[in-house]
Amino acid sequence: MNNAIEIINLHKKYGQLEAVKNLTLNIKVGEFYGMLGPNGAGKSTTINSITGYVKPTSGQINVLSQDIEKEFRFTRSKIGIAQQEISNDWFFPIEDLLFFQAGFYGINKMSATKNIKNLLAQMGLEQHKRKKMRALSGGMKRRFQIAKALVHDPEILILDEPTAGVDVELRHELWDFLRLLHQSGKTVLLTTHYIDEAELLCSKVGIINDGRLIKEGTVADLKSTINKSSIVIKIREGQAHPFNQILKDYDWTYNKEELIISSESPNSDLPKLINTISTSDVKIDDIQLSKTSLEDVFLKLTGKKIDD
């Protein structure tokens, strides 16, 4: 499969600050790629380099196999981006802004009309189309940003923290919409510092920290790199426990009637454990599985939580 975006040794310095350090990554056509990292990790610098807004200090970026500088008209026409920072035009209603945006991409008013009408409807902005930006709520502004990114029907959609600061309901609506876009064949690059967002949407995730790509893979691959799953068994109060004898083969701890057993494959270990513990006459009140999350992966790789 061809690469939609190919970043080779991207390096960006702002004065003494190295925002991105020799970053190399490929995003395949049709992939839903999540760029995960804390604030200041270099995510926005990376995507702004792809669009050509940021001039890299060194390195090369290709979009659909074309150099973004030499073939900027081609590469930019293939990318739609919803920036993290919401722009705020004072002069024109949002419908006019969408027509302007289409025009900048070489699409005349007649050709753009149908797509703009559909986008306004899909984003729930139809009844607000003659309003100016400042009259829109935060959620509407965010939806408008996405409509603007899609006005020229790009093959690659880049979303920089699309759900930052939006309420839960809108976040779920946006997720559904992004899934539909991906299913329609678009390549999506999403930057986020919401772990659940990346886990839920992305077919591949790259973890960026301190300007470097420190790990990349599918969510399952990343989770399998650490073994932090465990089985938590609540034991009925007041019982003597024979775990030293019966759980010799496991790594376990017992504290305040809570037995925690580390496991690489909790699903297959669980029936065996229940059987072992039951035969020893210990009464069980509750059982829970604690599985590895991307959060755990991030913590292990970077030594800090994503919100730190």
Add this chain to the structure above:
Amino acid sequence: MIKNWTGFFTLSGREIKRFFSVWKQTVVPGVVTTLLYIFIFGVALENRISTISDIPYKIYILPGLIMMNVITNSVANSASSLLQMKLLQTLPELMITPLSSTEMSLSFIVGGTVRGTVNGILILLICVLSGMPLENPLLTVGLIVMVSWIFSALGLIIGQVADSWDQLAVIQNFIITPLSFLGGIFYSIQMLPDWASKISLLNPIYYSINSLRAATIGVEEFSLIGSIIIIIVCNVFLSSVAIILMNTGYRIRS
């Protein structure tokens, strides 16, 4: 040079619609200010200076007033539009579209040129109604357009370099306005001491006013052809600087 024609026309159209959408701020003030100048300088001072080059003083100053209005509006349009886009975060979004630096620069310059021309022609109409002769209407309009283009290009450069409204105001108030006044709006530079008259020849605004005086009231203190050549040179020079500066991304790209 221009490949994305739809994009170029769209951005030019946006710039024109932008200033028309706030016409009370962009068109009316120029008209009111010029009427005040005509009244104060033309009527009140006419008793002190009756004629210059055999032309009544209140008529003599009118081409200068037209040019002052043209210059102020064309500079302000592209400078404020670009700075506003910077501050409102709409510029980064524009800069990642498939518009080249040349296409973007020319679109902003066209916007400022149209504003300068619209204001210039409105003031021209007021001046003609006030009794100003119009010897060469076609040349008059051509000069208004050319001077609007020069100062729109200059405005674009200023808008790109400035980072705040304060910086913009400083450039407008301490460079553009003094140069306009010293370009001979209200007097002939021949009335100045020799040294001041020679310094005035370094001021490009002088040639704008001189050429418009020649085209309207027929007073030619400096060669009309010479003035037009200087205007064309300024046009090419400032447009090139604006395009090159936009291409460097100075203060507009990270």
